[in-house]
Amino acid sequence: MTRVVAVAVAVLAVLSVTAAVRGGPAGSSQTALEIHKVDTGAFSPRPGQPVFMLALGLDGGRPGIDGDRSDAIHLIGINPATGEGTMINFPRDTYVAIPGHGRAKLNDAYALGGPGLAANTIEQLTGIDVSFVLATRFAPFVDMVNSAGGVDVDVPIAMNDSFSGANFPQGRVHMGGNEALAFSRNRHITGGDFTRSEHQGLLILSALTKLRAENPGATGAARYLAVLGRYVGITGVTPVELYRLSRLAVTIDPAKVRSVVMPGGIGTAGAQSIVTVGGGAAGLFADMRDDAVLQSH
């Protein structure tokens, strides 16, 4: 793959980076990236119509036991008219109602019903209609980030974590695939899962910055979409919609994207440690819902 293609793949992958690996690396036969369209009707960015997508990092599941869980969960809204956006980062242990399955952790939704149920769960929680689900897995992530030439991340706090392998000074760090994965996995920091989720959001914005800097233009975009079409699992998305989506991403200035973590608290459900949805969450979702831009947060 050419570098620009690799960057494109990587940015989409980073949009849904896996944060915690429970079952070990996924098999090499798994698709590196999946793009699912989960609503009906043709997609076309319109000035007054925000676009919402769900980015998931899948853990690969435990072979023979269960399916993929989404350990990185981000709801991204883009306003085509203003070039602004919002990303809400959800802790994976957020305890929610999963349609048809009772209450469970948010990261179970994908394992129980794939991208459709993951999107429905988020829609029920937030009241926001999701158009696309982007999902990737741990195994190809490292290679893809490496192929893209790495990504520059402004590390907010110094890290020295033996569990994830995250060892970074505070400040700008050029990360290869392994480093990016370690950075996004580290939860042995102040704020735990909440801060980890915030860091995943930071990684997404760093990747978007890189994509914007290497904007390949319309013809270049067509070229990398052709390659993406050969390597990426695409469900329900037409090539034109995929093109429009990719061009929309390039128009977004990462500096105009607010990245916030869903307000919540720590609790238990039975023997499980969970994250409860905080009192401020409903207001946050409502603020994002109308135009994908936060006015009061």
Add this chain to the structure above:
Amino acid sequence: MLIPPLLVVALAGGCSGGDGAESGSGAVARGGSPAPAARPYSFAVTTAAVEPMAPTAPSFPPDVTAAVQASLDGWLGHAIVGPLRSGKPSSGLDAVFTEPALLKISAPGPERAAVLEEGTPLTGDVKQEHANAKLTLLTAPGGEPVLVTAQIDMVHAVKSGSGFVDVVRGGEMVLVPDRGSWRIDSFDIVAKHDTRVK
């Protein structure tokens, strides 16, 4: 995937401003140097590449090339040459642009100014120095044509007072199958007027 039938649109020659632009595929060339434009206001089109979402690349379908040329020539006539002569807003743009693109250019602003030459009445002949379009086709996994990018490079000279104004446009356009034809869906075009003394 639903691909609308690919029909060649025979856009009416010339716009309401009487620009004299004509449609047709007489200037199509494959690879290499562009063929000279057969008519005064028509793009010299070259087909540069086919980018397939499948392992093998089909050839660039001639009917797609012709339909894309018809839309580009329609844009040239309705949005550039006609208004250069009349100074009046263009007509017939719905035959050239998709609905999302029409929405984008419906209000005055930089996007409309990039693709519409209006409000600048210039007298005299409009001379086409050159108008080149290099096409790249994206095909779906099944081989269907789904999207064409056109790299645009064009200059039209208009007499103004004691000199000339070069109306220059460059950039890229994206055309997609739409309502039985191919229409401009998005663009990244830079426009400028260069004045030169005779």
